[in-house]
Amino acid sequence: MKAQELLNRFHEIATCPKAQMAHYLDSGKKVVLTAPVYTPEEIIHAMGAVPFGVWGADIELNESKRYFPAFICSIMQSLLELGIKGTYEGASAIVIPSLCDSLKVIGQNWKYAVPSIPFIPMTYPQNRKPDYGVAFTKAGYERVIADLEKTAGLKFDDAALGKSIEVYNAHNAVMRELVCVLANHPEVSNAARSDVFKSAFFMLKEEHTELVRELIAALGEEESGPAKTKIMTSGILADAPGLVSILDDCGLQIVCDDVAAESRQYATDTPAEGETNLDRLAVKFKEMDNCSVLYDADKKRCAKIAADAKAAGAKGVLVVLTKFCDPEEFDYPLIKKACDAEGIPVTVIEVDRQMVNYEQARTAIETFRDIL
Template identity: 65%
Template sequence: MIQDTIRKFHEAAASPRAQMEKYMAEGKKIVLTAPVYTPEEIIHSMGFVPMGAWGADMELNRAKEYFPAFLCSIVQSILELGIRDAYKGASAIVIPSLCDTLKTLGENWKYAVDDIKFIPMTYPQNRKPDYGIAFTKAGYERVIRDLEELGGKFDPEALKESNKVYNAHNAVMRRVDEALAAHPEITAAERSDIFKSAYFMTKEEHTALCEEFLAELGEAGAEDKLAIVVSGILTDAPQLNGIFDDMGMHIVADDVAAQSRQYRTDVPEMDDPLQALAVKFANMDNCSVLYNVKKPRVQWIVDTAKERNAKGVVVVMTKFCDPEEFDYVMIKRACEAADLPLALVEVDRQMVHFEQVRTNLETFRDMLTM
């Protein structure tokens, strides 16, 4: 039954701690992975269970001892959870330095959370030339050394297998995204659960559950909803998804860092699996934290919205996320030029009242249905 499968996604998405405890009870070690990209394949290949740490909707208290108020609340809430022992039992956290706030998370983590090791992952921004690929590889080797200190063992053959596991998961997530574009009966909240649960399950389990879901999905739904494309870093707030659903909006594609941006690029097949993983990073693009002067992401949003017959684009801005704030101006202009209506809503991990978002999206819906 599809409702059972959807419930399983929801349970995993809503209970990361229970998932973590389940794996730990099985004798597995947990390595947390912070936004936006981390070499999960390596962590997986070395016998750990990678679990996403994208923070939580909560009031910030202890994190304020470290961060000023004007830093992204996703990052602040990761530290808050760390200080409050929500991740207790995890062996390490891998934090990439892909934005300025993430750089400071790692530095603060060392002093705020002393029982979970901080493993930095330094990615290059000039990632495509050979010297960029070599630097990515050096960053991966640094992660491997740190994981070895925690008892992990690196084996290229195991990494080859993990690369395959992750490619298979990427593929199924792309199929899910495509399928959901034709299924307006799957709500925004359910869609969010499918993507979010991927962070709290092993990729093998999540791939299997997604396959089950796709098999059960059946014929395209007939509901007449308002097709939109959503863009942003994170869109998992239940209130936000509730509003999308209340407004009769159907997410036909996403450009969300915590969702589809994770699954666009596969590890290529190469003899050296670590080199292959570095080449994967070189091939990644269309993201606010990956340098590309041409900003192809902007056109990607417009093209995808047209391909999927979206009526509009909703940019969900995580407050204080400057990489996204810079890109927003270009996205707005490109949408205007393409005659594609766009709405901007601002969200925050500490937000309790979503009435402003509701009003914005109500107006947007009215505008699109006029």
């Protein structure tokens, strides 16, 4: 298949998660929703269900306002809105991690707002590096397993987890490879790049891996298009069509990213060794870093963004700041300092999932392009 045909397929999946969910349910699979930013998807996969990423949507908010004040991020607001409106009906449960304050509160609201889909908490430690942190992560996973067994009627088997870990590590590897391949193919639009990442949340990872491999192979057969101005993106989400199309219109090419819904998902593999596969998975969380929702007094993420941008040849960093996202808002001044120190221009644009008019963002991005 040609690259464009494959990209069309990714677009179809990314823009129609409802059809994907129906497809899995119709085939007799159970679907478990997974909220941002990290959930132990491998466990859900090993228990035979489809982990289905839910990061909200670009929609108008009505019902969620009964539960949230206006200053909670629009990812959580729209996720709850979709839940209340029945979009996720048929799902067996939702797993919500406790990695920021808005994630803590959505779990509490979910119980009352969407009682038909059981809430399963995943309580992660922030002090995740010491052994006691790893033990607490494992206890959190055991809690998720117990809840999935109880609410969704699924069964856990450590050997099956080993196989799922292989599936997820393979997917991580192919997604990392994809970023490098796309960096050499400016003809692939930022919108298409976004579709590839987004579709990963709505597919079984082995299926997504297969499709991405096909895309990489197809791109290998094709000539690279004319060069564009290379940039790096950073933020929680950067997939709003209104935003991504501006980047394309401006002749900018995302060559690497520090976006939570994109490359941050695939940065860390589960290690090969461990007493049990569940232990290996707990160590994976210990080894995760460089993310605004993971404790790091050294703020290594900020310097890493500057280093990654430099290594990928990005001329500037575009911070796509989700409004009311504390973790990202606290990191931004230090990201700016780190990039300034390396002479890398930074621009920030504030977004939320209710934006309909991106003209202010367009002006900022056009100015950003002009200074690069």
